[in-house]
Amino acid sequence: xxxxxxxxxxxxxxxxxxxxxxxxxxxxxxxxxxxxxxxxxxxxxxxxxxxxxxxxxxxxxxxxxxxxxxxxxxxxxxxxxxxxxxxxxxxxxxxxxxxxxxxxxxxxxxxxxxxxxxxxxxxxxxxxxxxxxxxxxxxxxxxxxxxxxxxxxxxxxxxxxxxxxxxxxxxxxxxxxxxxxxxxxxxxxxxxxxxxxxxxxxxxxxxxxxxxxxxxxxxxxxxxxxxxxxxxxxxxxxxxxxxxxxxxxxxxxxxxxxxxxxxxxxxxxxxxxxxxxxxxxxxxxxxxxxxxxxxxxxxxxxxxxxxxxxxxxxxxxxxxxxxxxxxxxxxxxxxxxxxxxxxxxxxxxxxxxxxxxxxxxxxxxxxxxxxxxxxxxxxxxxxxxxxxxxxxxxxxxxxxxxxxxxxxxxxxxxxxxxxxxxxxxxxxxxxxxxxxxxxxxxxxxxxxxxxxxxxxxxxxxxxxxxxxxxxxxxxxxxxxxxxxxxxxxxxxxxxxxx
Amino acid sequence: xxxxxxxxxxxxxxxxxxxxxxxxxxxxxxxxxxxxxxxxxxxxxxxxxxxxxxxxxxxxxxxxxxxxxxxxxxxxxxxxxxxxxxxxxxxxxxxxxxxxxxxxxxxxxxxxxxxxxxxxxxxxxxxxxxxxxxxxxxxxxxxxxxxxxxxxxxxx
Numbered sequence: 001x002x003x004x005x006x007x008x009x010x011x012x013x014x015x016x017x018x019x020x021x022x023x024x025x026x027x028x029x030x031x032x033x034x035x036x037x038x039x040x041x042x043x044x045x046x047x048x049x050x051x052x053x054x055x056x057x058x059x060x061x062x063x064x065x066x067x068x069x070x071x072x073x074x075x076x077x078x079x080x081x082x083x084x085x086x087x088x089x090x091x092x093x094x095x096x097x098x099x100x101x102x103x104x105x106x107x108x109x110x111x112x113x114x115x116x117x118x119x120x121x122x123x124x125x126x127x128x129x130x131x132x133x134x135x136x137x138x139x140x141x142x143x144x145x146x147x148x149x150x151x152x153x154x155x156x157x158x159x160x161x162x163x164x165x166x167x168x169x170x171x172x173x174x175x176x177x178x179x180x181x182x183x184x185x186x187x188x189x190x191x192x193x194x195x196x197x198x199x200x201x202x203x204x205x206x207x208x209x210x211x212x213x214x215x216x217x218x219x220x221x222x223x224x225x226x227x228x229x230x231x232x233x234x235x236x237x238x239x240x241x242x243x244x245x246x247x248x249x250x251x252x253x254x255x256x257x258x259x260x261x262x263x264x265x266x267x268x269x270x271x272x273x274x275x276x277x278x279x280x281x282x283x284x285x286x287x288x289x290x291x292x293x294x295x296x297x298x299x300x301x302x303x304x305x306x307x308x309x310x311x312x313x314x315x316x317x318x319x320x321x322x323x324x325x326x327x328x329x330x331x332x333x334x335x336x337x338x339x340x341x342x343x344x345x346x347x348x349x350x351x352x353x354x355x356x357x358x359x360x361x362x363x364x365x366x367x368x369x370x371x372x373x374x375x376x377x378x379x380x381x382x383x384x385x386x387x388x389x390x391x392x393x394x395x396x397x398x399x400x401x402x403x404x405x406x407x408x409x410x411x412x413x414x415x416x417x418x419x420x421x422x423x424x425x426x427x428x429x430x431x432x433x434x435x436x437x438x439x440x441x442x443x444x445x446x447x448x449x450x451x452x453x454x455x456x457x458x459x460x461x462x463x464x465x466x467x468x469x470x471x472x473x474x475x476x477x478x479x480x481x482x483x484x485x486x487x488x489x490x491x492x493x494x495x496x497x498x
Numbered sequence: 499x500x501x502x503x504x505x506x507x508x509x510x511x512x513x514x515x516x517x518x519x520x521x522x523x524x525x526x527x528x529x530x531x532x533x534x535x536x537x538x539x540x541x542x543x544x545x546x547x548x549x550x551x552x553x554x555x556x557x558x559x560x561x562x563x564x565x566x567x568x569x570x571x572x573x574x575x576x577x578x579x580x581x582x583x584x585x586x587x588x589x590x591x592x593x594x595x596x597x598x599x600x601x602x603x604x605x606x607x608x609x610x611x612x613x614x615x616x617x618x619x620x621x622x623x624x625x626x627x628x629x630x631x632x633x634x635x636x637x638x639x640x641x642x643x644x645x646x647x648x649x650x651x652x653x654x
Binding site (some may be wrong): 435 | 503507508510511515518521522525526527528531532534535536537538539540541542544548549552553555556558560563565566571572573574576577581584587588589591593596603608611612613618622630634640641642643646648649
């Protein structure tokens with residue numbers, strides 16, 4: 001391993017590769033900040049450029065873009081409540097309320113330090129645990145994945161405040177229903193398209209996230225303009241606030257970061273899971289482990305609530321490299337794009353990558369450390385400038401949010417229908433938000449919908465239509481029991497509090 | 499009679515789930531797939547029943563945290579205008595082009611939201627869109643269809 005680390009350092013510390021990490025982090029941050037343009041778009045845009053370099057340099061550039069875009073996505077989540085990627089949706093739960101309280105600078109600093117710590121810690125885990133973790137992830141079967149997704153969706157109960165469990169579950173079902181629109185992945189049979197060709201490929205994730213978060217947020221702000229409580233929020237939004245993190249906040253982060261980085265990394269390792277589940281689970285877990293006083297702050301600008309998903313999503317980014325590099329299975333949509341690029345270089349990922357191309361494997365791991373440091377150096381000093389977006393008056397900010405949302409959809413599809421659909425979903429979402437129907441469960445369910453159906457299909461086909469697959473394997477049973485425990489615990493707590 | 503709007507939304511969701519379930523049963527599957535343990539309509543059928551179950555529970559169970567929205571304080575007019583402008587923007591963006599429609603969308607949105615600083619409104623619409631367009635089209639190489647700019651020879 002020492003030899004591998006040295007090979008990695010020698011490759012990663014060349015002038016060209018350090019420059020690539022810097023360029024990748026910088027452009028990734030800018031692109032990730034624009035709602036609608038997430039890491040996947042950013043990396044896809046980089047693919048033609050990377051073909052001019054050797055495979056190691058190309059992948060280092062893409063890894064830099066990845067981290068930068070994830071951090072950039074957090075920035076737009078915190079400042080505009082417009083997460084460009086699913087992995088940063090949980091960041092907005094407490095990041096945005098914190099910004100509304102005039103602590104935007106602090107929220108961005110907490111996000112930057114948490115991202116840095118999460119990424120660095122998970123790079124260390126990756127270094128020492130990659131070989132054994134790949135074996136663990138290999139042992140996961142379809143029933144385990146299906147149970148894990150049920151667990152992820154049920155954990156939403158942890159996000160919903162008192163009396164919102166059924167509303168959250170309704171939004172979960174709605175999210176899964178929206179995800180079922182379009183062609184069935186196996187048989188290509190169209191479902192719920194009503195003979196509309198525009199729906200054949202399904203509804204895009206960016207469209208749903210833009211409609212339910214960015215657009216509906218903008219419409220809600222206008223709708224509640226004369227509401228005395230929201231007027232107070234608008235005044236405080238123009239205050240930048242300090243980027244300094246005090247001792248009490250640091251103490252909270254010291255406890256949150258290690259546990260969230262472990263969750264993030266482990267979830268990131270599982271093929272198909274990735275940063276979204278990691279950040280939601282870390283948020284849910286954090287909410288459950290803190291004391292009652294801190295628990296009350298969740299959703300209202302909690303330091304733990306912001307630090308946990310930020311640590312976990314960056315840790316999951318590193319974790320998602322494990323199945324990609326060792327098994328050739330992408331851990332997320334973004335690493336799937338990178339896998340395509342790797343194949344384009346003529347490099348075959350798999351267990352033999354250690355032996356055939358050690359410089360690629362180890363230089364990516366080493367460049368992760370360098371990337372994290374660069375991201376911190378680049379983003380912390382820029383926080384006061386980035387946060388100035390908040391100083392834009394509402395009369396300008398609202399049309400600009402709508403403009404970014406519509407542009408995000410327009411450049412993706414060049415289709416009027418998608419714009420109308422987005423406006424329609426945004427209007428419905430705005431109305432539902434007025435009555436406290438939570439949107440995050442809908443987004444998570446929408447992201448997981450396809451994977452969930454795929455794993456249920458495999459499980460049912462293997463068990464010949466019997467639901468016994470849910471308790472046949474110990475691992476599946478354990479995940480399922482955890483899910484039941486969460487539901488029972490939630491109802492027990494609700495009844496006890498009554 | 500005081501109607502609980504959350505219950506009304508739950509009832510609408512119940513009806514929607516029933517319609518979804520009916521449509522799920524109508525999905526045409528291949529003949530050899532009809533009796534398979536899992537086909538294209540299996541998952542949607544489960545979802546339909548789940549929707550009926552959760553919305554049904556919400557309808558039946560008492561609602562201790564009733565949300566009361568003060569409709570009198572809500573800005574329905576400005577919100578509706580903004581939505582209409584966005585629909586017009588969506589309808590014209592392909593035919594007229596990105597630059598002109600986006601600039602006009604931003605300018606008119608600022609105006610209807612009550613802004614009257616004309617110079618700032620102009621700067622944050624036409625030149626801003628031009629700069630953003632340059633970033634997307636010129637730097638990031640993302641294609642932006644613009645018949646208007648093509649007709650006046652600005653865009654190739």
